[in-house]
Amino acid sequence: MRTPPPGTPPRLHDGRCSPGVARRDRTCRTPDRVPGQFRHRPWDLPIRLWARRVCAGTEQSYSARVDEPPAARTVFRVEHLGEIGSTNRELVHRAREGAESGLVLVADHQTAGRGRSERRWLDSPGASLLMSVLVRPRAPADRLHLYGTALALAARSAAESFCGDLSSAEAGITLKWPNDLVVDHADRTWRKLAGVLVETGFEDNRPSWLVLGLGLNLDTPELPRSDPGLDPVGLREVASGPVSRDDLTEAVLAELDTRLELIRAGAGGWILREARRESAVLGRAVTVEEADGTLVGTAVDIDDSGRLVVRSGGVNTPLVTGDVSRLRPALED
Known part of the structure; x- marks a missing residue:
């Protein structure tokens, strides 16, 4: 058992880790298949992950929780869509209509995907993880930047859990400020793996909702670059085994919940320290x-x-x- 970093709240560390995913009527994922990042979490947080799949429809519900306190659990309600203009734009509309925190939209293809600075995010059907997460924030406005960073770091940890020992390939998945993920090669070249787009809504001058959008390449795109100057890369190109979109979705949401709990607990400094540690740019x-x-x-x-x-x-x-x-x-x- 590793010693927790100084200052780790006692209730967030007891040395136990009980991963497992179960279906309502039968096991759909056994603990030995849970990616290594679920068994060795950042900061040794004890995490329990499970999924409940609703077989009659396209909606799935996932929840991930820190053992204590139970009230901190985030329940993610995942809707799978076929083709849509933009998952972010659709979720912004639902947020304005009063949708609850934890709603997640995952699409097979976007016809009007967007990145930062209104750049187009181009994808081929089924070749990317395209998802948007609705959060009703509790943090003050000057800490809202933590949420986008939290999703980027969650996606980084989830993606890396499918890659085995990337150091043997002289490459790593790192965070390119502000919220992009790149495969960082030993020859100092970057290839873009994913991007995060955050949109914010205010009511009475207070943040009411955040839509956290993620586009992550599963296959290496053959389309024009969505980011000038960076060649794209797909996770399957650097992974050590098969990568399914459903498994990656579960992994991202589990990792995200860990970091949302840190924000809720007023421990956003952990996220900033992780961002510095995993940065592709600091010191360069x-x-x-x-x-x-x-x-x-x-x-x-x-x-x-x-x-x-x-x-x-x-x-x-x-x-x-x-x-x-x-x-x-x-x-x-």
């Missing part, structure tokens, strides 16, 4: 394309507000948005 020479120009420097931190801090000419500049690319190795050294 980067260029950042902003709306008003280009900044060249070294990425030195992700601050408590989620901003990327770039040091250039002896001055630290915190950035709220921007497209980050890495300088060529000769310049980086």
